[in-house]
Amino acid sequence: MMGPVLAACLLIILSTAWISQANEALCKKDGGVCSCNNNKNSVDCSSKRLTAIPSNIPVETTELRLEFNSLSKLSPTVFHRLTKLRLLYLNDNQLQTLPEGVFDQLVNLNKLYLQENKLKSLPPKIFDSLTKLTWLTLNENKLQSLPHGVFDKLTELKTLYLYDNQLRSVPQGVFDSLSSLSTISLEANPWDCSCNDILYLSKWIREKEGTVNGIESATCVDNKAVLDITEKDAASDCVSPNTTTAIPTSTTTPASVIYDDIHEIKVPQENFQKFLGYQEPDHLPTQPQCLMSISGYLGLMMSLMLTSAAILYVFHFLKKA
Incomplete structure (x- = not known):
């Protein structure tokens, strides 16, 4: 009766080895696309043409x-x-x-780099859990407005980059909680100094001048410094970008939108992506992912062959018994 027991053990070992192989496929040395240090607390998946984030990033990762x-x-x-x-x-x-709650569990995060994306807006409480954050870069996006209170919990923040966006004004009190701030970059935004919404920013800049670096860089669309704006300059009541409503000019769907939608059709490849350890695919796999999948499937086929042999071995001894 020892034969079936040994075969069952072999089956368990093979299954465990295959699961381990699939989970370890993140790092290059294991056949994955990312680079990991020995402790796997630093994972580098940069410049891999990824369309989705790997789901098997080690929980001990710090970078x-x-x-x-x-x-x-x-x-x-x-x-x-x-x-x-x-x-x-x-x-x-x-x-x-950015989806609401995406950063909620990152309570130890110290630096967050979001520059050079296509962000047009931010969820109101997107940074509320990041109470240890000291560095935040939002520059070179397409932000048209900031939510009220978006930085209220960032009392440890020292550096904030907001330059090269589409900001025309900021909400009243939006920077008041940034008690540790030492550097801010506000230039290359179309600050509208004809609207009284700009008066908070102008006053805040004057109050922080000499204590916060880069604060004087904010200029109006007419190249006048924001810190020099007075109530006389900003006499108009203007509608802020986040309260305007776009009125459709046509009910006909442009051909370019239809064409773009065709490229965004999701491919039913859930099992394929689950095996690779990727989440929410919305494009076909990239070349590195395909290379990883080929390697993974070869390993899978070998595991299945060995597993089949083990099962036949079990049946053989059960039949004899």
Whole structure:
């Protein structure tokens, strides 16, 4: 009766080995697309043409580099396991929005890089859990407005980059909680100094002048310094960007939109992506992912062959018994 027992043990070992192989496929040395240090607390997935974030990033990761990829959206829970993260690089991607709650579990995060994406707006409480954040880059996006209170919890923040966006004004009191701020960059925004919404920013700049670096860089659309704006200059009541409503000019769908939608049709490849350890695919796999899948499937076929042999071995001894 020892034969079937040994075969069953062999089956368990093979299954465990295959699961381990699939989970370890993140790092290059294991056949994955990312580079990991020996402790796997630093994971570099930058410049891999990724359209989705790997789901099997080790929970002990403290530094995660995802810059210079093709990420256009994030799952709301994609970082929820990574509570030890201190550095997160998401810059130089195609992100258009950030889902509510995506950073809620990153309570130890120290630096967050979001520059050079396509963000047009931010959820109101997107940074509320990042109470240890000291560095935040939002420059070179398409932000048209900031939510009220968006920085209220960032009392440890020292550096904030907002330059090269589409900001015309900021909400009353938006910077008041940034008690540790030492550097801010506000230039290359179309600050509208004819509207009285600009008066808060102008007053705040004057109050912080000499204590916060780069604060004088904000200039109006007519090149006048924001800090020099007075109530007389900004006498108009203007509608802020986040309260305007776009009126459709046509009911006909442009051909270009239809064409773009064709390229965004999701491919039914859930099992394929689950095996690779990727979440929410919305494009066909990239070349590195395909290379990883070929390697993975070869390993899978070998495991299945060995598993089949073990099962036949079990049946053989059960039949004899």
